[in-house]
Amino acid sequence: MQIYFLNHAMMVYTKAMKREKTRQTKIGTILIGGQNKVLIQSMCKHKTSDIDLVVEEINECAKLGADLMRVAVLDEADALAIKTIVSKISIPLVADIHFDARLALLAIENGVQKVRLNPGNIKDENMIKEVVLSAKKHGVVIRVGANSGSLNSDVDALPISLAEKLVLSAKKQIDILEKYDFRDIVVSIKASNIKETIAAYRLASEIFPYPLHIGITEAGPKDISLVRSVAGLSPLLLEGIGDTIRISITGDARDEVLAAKRLLHDCELYANYPTLISCPTCGRTQVDVRPLGEKIFTYLEENSIPLSVAVMGCVVNGPGEAKSADIGIAGGKGQYIIFKKGKLIKKMSEDEAYDTMINEIKSML
Ligand code: SF4
Structure with missing residues (x-):
């Protein structure tokens, strides 16, 4: 009975961790889909024609780990700004366009590598055809999809679940692109409700062969978004669903990138990153654990050091956790002890704790 249970549990675990295989395509120089890594993306908060601010924002996000960045294209000035922006950044750029297909054509001509489009809100099918043919000619990927906030009224009136409505809406858009033999597609299905999002992406991953862009839309300010996004996206990531991720935060784009990176790391999908274990x-x-833990983690994160580090407050659970990490520090009365690979190696005063830990971490690299 026990053996059956263990075998069954291993089968479930192995199935859950396997990445879903989607059609591989290329955005600029990076690959998306197939078994490639889950790409981290965010969206610029400045107006795209404010070129210097946008370039600075993109380069900072890239330094933190963004694989691609999206800009909103509202007018001709935004579309024309793309040419200068792409010349000053090192990661692919996505243009977000609604209603006006001419802006999509202009963005493509100015060097954007991916366009987020909603064929459903572009009325003239000839214009959609022009965009698709231009994207094909320039090797540009098109992201289509559906958002619970902007469902087409015909689909919305159907007696089916929101998840099915979202997938059906996306299918209609994909059909338009496939009609012109276009396959370099990324699909997104966004809802602000986590259960609906999970159901919709599970369905989408069974139906569409294309890479999936996952995210919880309009997720709120940082603290709220982090809880909601993790609750909605972790089940998908652990089931192998998702080829690119955006954590939507009413706030700084850099926080979106860091949050995506941390979530992927905790789902074991992002390797080059530290694991901090710190007691509450x-x-x-x-001892004053909080500033010590924060300073140590900042050092590890800024230097991309993929070690597990425990920072613990006392000798009850401290030494145990500190022993099982690559390196750990546990507090006593005004002093700390350091464990490395499970062995007690040093005892020091609180004042010496940070510098001693950093020196020990450096010696492990
Ligand atoms: S018992 Fe010790 S390890 Fe646990 S929370 Fe308190 S100080 Fe931290």
Whole structure:
């Protein structure tokens, strides 16, 4: 019975962790889909024609780990700005366009590598055809999809679930692109409700062969978005669903990138990143754990050091956690002890703790 249970659990675990295989395509110089890594993306918060601000924002996000960045294209000035922006950044750029197909054509001519488009809100099919042919000629990927906030009224009136409505809406858009033999497609299905999002992406991953852009739309300010996004996206990532991710935050784009990176790391989909284990502290704590943990994690993150590091407040759970990490520090009365690979190696005063830990971490690299 016990053996059956273990075998069954292993089968479920192995199935859950396997990445879904989607059609591989190329955005600029990077690959998306297939078994490639889950790409991290965010969206610029500045107006695209404010070129210097946009370039600075993109380069900062790229430094933090963004694989691609999206800009909103509202007018001709935004579309024309793309030419200068792409010459000053090192990651692919996505143009987000609604209603006006001429802007999509202009963005493509100015060097954008991916266009987010909603063929459903471009009325003239000849214009859609022109965009598709231009995208094909320039090797540009098109992202289509559906958002719970902008469902077409015919689909919305159907007696089916929101997840089915979202997938059906996306299917209609994909049909338009496939009609012109276009296959370099990324699909997104966005809802702000996590259960509906999970159901819709599960369905989409069974129906569409294309890479999926996953995210919870309009997820709110940082603290709220982080909880909602993790709740909605972790089940998908752990089931192998998702080829690119955006954490939507009413706030800084850099926070979106860091949050995506941390979530992927915790789902074991992003390797080059530290794991911090730190205790919540309690009345037993006799050292100042919080600033020490924050300073150590900042150092590890800024230097992309993929070690697991424990920062613990006392000797109850401290040494145990500190022992099982690559390196750990546990507090006592005004002092700390350091464990490395499970062995106690040093005892020091609180003042010496940060520098001693950093030196020990450096010696492990
Ligand atoms: S490790 Fe010690 S100080 Fe930290 S929460 Fe647990 S008991 Fe409290």
